[in-house]
Amino acid sequence: MAPAATGGRHRASPPGDHATREGDPMTDGTLHQQITALADLVTPMAVRAAVTLRIADRVGDDGATPAELARRTGTRPRPLGKLLRHLVSLDILAFDGGRYRLTELGSALRREDGAPWPFAPLDLDGVTGQTGLSVIHLLHTLRTGEPVYRRMFGTDLWSYVDGRGDADDELRSEALTAPAPDAEVLVEHPCWSAARTFVDVGGNTGALAEALLVRHPHLRATLLDLPVFARVARRRFAESGLADRAAAVGRSFFEPLPAGADVYLLSAVLADWDDDGAVRLLRNCADAAGRDGAILVSEVRPVEGPHWPGTAMALWLEATTADPDRGVEDLTALAAEAGLKVTRVDRAPTRLVLELHA
Numbered sequence: 001m002a003p004a005a006t007g008g009r010h011r012a013s014p015p016g017d018h019a020t021r022e023g024d025p026m027t028d029g030t031l032h033q034q035i036t037a038l039a040d041l042v043t044p045m046a047v048r049a050a051v052t053l054r055i056a057d058r059v060g061d062d063g064a065t066p067a068e069l070a071r072r073t074g075t076r077p078r079p080l081g082k083l084l085r086h087l088v089s090l091d092i093l094a095f096d097g098g099r100y101r102l103t104e105l106g107s108a109l110r111r112e113d114g115a116p117w118p119f120a121p122l123d124l125d126g127v128t129g130q131t132g133l134s135v136i137h138l139l140h141t142l143r144t145g146e147p148v149y150r151r152m153f154g155t156d157l158w159s160y161v162d163g164r165g166d167a168d169d170e171l172r173s174e175a176l177t178a179p180a181p182d183a184e185v186l187v188e189h190p191c192w193s194a195a196r197t198f199v200d201v202g203g204n205t206g207a208l209a210e211a212l213l214v215r216h217p218h219l220r221a222t223l224l225d226l227p228v229f230a231r232v233a234r235r236r237f238a239e240s241g242l243a244d245r246a247a248a249v250g251r252s253f254f255e256p257l258p259a260g261a262d263v264y265l266l267s268a269v270l271a272d273w274d275d276d277g278a279v280r281l282l283r284n285c286a287d288a289a290g291r292d293g294a295i296l297v298s299e300v301r302p303v304e305g306p307h308w309p310g311t312a313m314a315l316w317l318e319a320t321t322a323d324p325d326r327g328v329e330d331l332t333a334l335a336a337e338a339g340l341k342v343t344r345v346d347r348a349p350t351r352l353v354l355e356l357h358a
């Protein structure tokens with residue numbers, strides 16, 4: 001991008017500038033504008049900043065002056081003014097009589113008391129909002145095949161979240177959400193009728209373990225995940241009256257697992273690991289399961305449909321996981337390397353479930 005002279009200082013042209021200079025055959029034309037608009041990063045960041053600053057709630061029913069908004073959001077008036085004007089151009093705010101007001105679109109950003117706020121994942125101060133920015137390192141994945149998080153955080157996503165030390169509350173609010181799509185194929189799996197105990201390896205905040213314990217009252221669970229997730233899961237079990245049937249252990253699943261359970265569940269876990277990591281984890285489960293235990297591997301796979309809106313989601317998964325595409329054959333080969341045999345396969349539109357034994 002060529003630098004443009006402004007007021008004696010050089011600055012890079014903002015998005016859109018180069019497509020609108022008249023008479024320049026290299027820059028005129030709607031195709032250039034379309035592509036530049038597709039590559040814009042300013043508007044997505046402006047919307048995320050507006051969410052983070054709770055602009056919609058702070059404008060309120062009566063509207064607010066620029067100075068009031070700067071005070072209410074704890075921001076500098078000049079840059080905030082630029083943000084507010086951009087939000088007007090996006091039809092999120094309107095400006096009249098010296099006050100900013102919410103448009104119909106802007107009103108959708110307000111938080112309703114007691115209702116889940118769909119825009120929390122865009123909050124740049126939050127764990128999800130910050131990790132969501134990792135996709136700017138997409139090129140790293142394209143060149144190395146590694147997930148973007150290694151480049152951004154120097155470690156995997158989950159260790160980063162655990163290491164932040166401030167994620168409990170946010171994970172607790174996410175914990176209200178149901179298990180991932182097509183969990184029924186796991187919850188209704190025939191292995192549960194003969195089982196009495198299971199270890200949910202990488203069980204996150206316990207949504208799936210809770211669904212299993214509710215559906216099968218004879219089961220007892222040990223959820224094992226990194227410390228922050230285990231803490232949130234423990235609280236979930238206590239709040240849903242399951243604490244006497246469910247324990248949560250906070251440590252790495254690459255350390256020895258609690259031995260002797262009937263089933264070791266690995267749901268939506270292996271995709272985060274390359275083949276070496278996945279085999280290590282399967283071996284670890286095999287050691288703990290011994291000759292009598294079963295290992296249930298379930299991978300969530302994107303297919304076009306209501307839960308998976310297509311190519312953007314597939315690209316995002318590619319950038320954020322080590323291998324989102326493993327099918328039955330790949331998983332069978334990994335299991336064999338870990339000394340395990342596949343004894344049963346179940347499928348749902350977005351899930352595969354493989355039962356493995358030594």
Ligand SMILES: C[S@@+](CC[C@H](N)C(=O)[O-])C[C@H]1O[C@@H](n2cnc3c(N)ncnc32)[C@H](O)[C@@H]1O
Binds near residue numbers: 179204205272
């Ligand atoms: C995609 S989530 C799967 C959650 C859950 N099993 C489900 O089906 O919804 C992957 C989980 O693996 C956990 N995890 C990642 N690395 C781990 C490690 N080294 N030790 C224990 N858990 C880990 C993460 O914290 C996260 O909860």
